[in-house]
Ligand SMILES: Cc1ncc(Cc2c([C@H](C)O)sc(CCOP(=O)(O)OP(=O)(O)O)c2C)c(N)n1
C-alpha cells in the first residue's frame with residue numbers, strides 16, 4: 001500500500017510522464033508537497049496557468065507521451081482552460097491534475113473561495129475539453145480510475161482530468177496498474193488495409209498527407225518506411241509542419257493550398273488517391289484547397305477510425321494500420337519513383353544594412369541551422385508561424401489549428417525541459433505581451449531558449465485581413481531592454497547584418513535565455529502569410545453575381 005499522492009505520481013511515471021508543470025494553491029498544497037518531497041517526477045513552476053498548460057502541451061508533443069499540468073482549484077484550473085482546449089483540439093495528451101475541496105469543506109455549508117457556481121462546476125467545464133475524468137474521492141477505487149484515465153489519454157492522445165480532493169492526498173491506497181492500450185479490431189484492420197492498398201494500386205498519382213497523430217503515436221519513422229514501401233510522396237499539413245524531420249528523402253514539403261508552393265499544391269490537388277494519416281481536417285489545413293477532399297479519392301486514418309471513401313472502419317488505431325499496410329506491401333525501401341520534389345528554402349541572407357523583412361528571419365535561421373545544426377522549435381500564432389513554414393522542415397510545436405496566441409514562449413520552456421536541448425522560439429510582439437514573461441522562470445530552472453521576437457508593434461496578422469483598422473497598432477514595448485531584468489540577454493536589431501550577428505552571439509552564449517527583438521515595419525508580412533491572406537480572401541470572396 002502507498003499514499004494516494006505517491007500512487008498517482010508513480011502511475012503518471014509508469015504511463016510515460018517525465019515531468020510536471022504547475023502552480024500550487026491551498027487546494028493543492030498537500031499534493032504539491034508530495035510532488036516536491038517524493039522526487040518521483042521533476043517539477044517546474046511557472047508564473048501563470050496558461051503558461052503551465054502550454055508548457056505541458058509542448059512537452060507532451062515532444063515526448064510523444066503525456067504532459068502534466070498541476071493547478072489549484074477554481075482560479076488555477078479555470079486559468080488553464082484555454083491551453084487545455086488547444087491541447088484537445090490538436091490531440092495533445094495533457095493530464096490535468098486539479099486540487100479540490102475536501103469532504104468536510106464540501107459539507108460545511110459555505111460558498112468556498114475559488115468556487116464559481118457549484119463545487120463541481122470545475123469538473124463540468126473540464127468534461128468538455130478532456131476525453132476522460134476521474135475524481136479521486138474514494139481511495140479504494142482511485143488506482144483503477146487513474147489507470148483508466150491515463151490509458152485513455154495515451155490511447156486517444158487527448159487531454160484528461162484528475163481531481164484530487166485535498167483531504168485524501170495522504171490516504172492509503174494501492175499502486176496504480178498500467179492498462180495496455182486496446183488493439184485493433186482484426187477484421188476491420190484486415191479489410192481496411194486491403195481496401196486502401198487496392199485503391200493505391202489503381203491510382204495514377206497518389207499522395208500521402210501526414211499530420212499530428214504520426215508524432216503523437218511515435219510513428220514518424222514507421223510512416224516514412226511505409227511511404228518508401230508504397231513509393232508515395234509525402235506532404236505535411238500546416239498543423240503537421242515539422243513532422244518527419246529525419247525523413248527528407250520522402251517528405252516533399254507542407255501543403256498550404258493556394259498559399260503554398262505550387263508544386264506541392266499540384267501534388268495534392270492533382271492526386272487521384274490521398275492517404276491522410278493522423279490528419280486534423282481543419283480549415284487551417286484545407287480551407288485554401290482549390291479542390292475539395294472528395295470522398296472517392298480520400299482515405300483518412302485519425303482518432304482510431306479509418307474512412308475509405310464512404311466506408312468507416314472503427315477501432316483501427318493508426319499504428320496498427322501502418323504495420324498492416326507495411327506487412328502487406330512488397331519490400332521496397334526507396335522514395336517515390338517519381339522525381340522527388342526538393343523545395344528551395346530561403347538561405348544565404350545578405351548580412352547587409354537593409355531593414356529586416358519577415359521572410360529574412362527564415363533565411364537567417366536556415367543559415368544558422370546550416371552552421372550549427374537544427375534546434376527544436378516552438379512558435380506562437382501570428383506571422384511568426386508563417387515564417388516557420390519558410391524554415392527548412394524542423395521539429396516544431398505550434399498551435400496551427402487551434403491558433404491560440406500565447407503558446408510560443410511557454411511551449412519553448414516545455415520543449416527545453418522535454419528534450420533537454422536548447423530550443424528556438426518564434427513569437428510576435430502581441431503574443432509575447434501575453435505569456436512572454438514566463439522567460440523570467442528560465443534562470444531558476446536552468447533553461448536558456450533562444451527567442452526571436454518579431455516586433456512590428458502590431459497585431460499584423462489581423463491588419464493583413466483588415467488593413468483599415470487602427471486598433472491593430474500596438475505600442476513599442478522595447479522588449480530587449482527588459483530581458484536582463486528577467487535573467488536573460490536582449491538585443492534589438494533593425495538590419496539584416498545585426499540580426500545575423502545577434503543570432504550567432506545567442507548560439508555562442510549558453511546558460512541564459514537570449515531574446516532577439518527583430519524590428520519589422522507595420523504593413524509587411526512574410527511571403528507565406530501574404531499568400532495565405534490572399535488565398536483566404538479569394539476563397540471567401542462572394543461568388544460573382
Ligand atoms: C488568445 C488569442 N487572442 C486573440 C487571437 C486573434 C489573433 C490572431 C489569429 C488570426 O486568430 S493573430 C493576432 C495578432 C497577433 O499579433 P502578434 O503576436 O504581434 O503577431 P503578428 O504581428 O505577426 O500578427 C490576433 C490578436 C488569437 N489567435 N489568440
Ligand SMILES: [Mg+2]
Pocket residue numbers: 382428429430454455456457458459460
Ligand atoms: Mg505583431
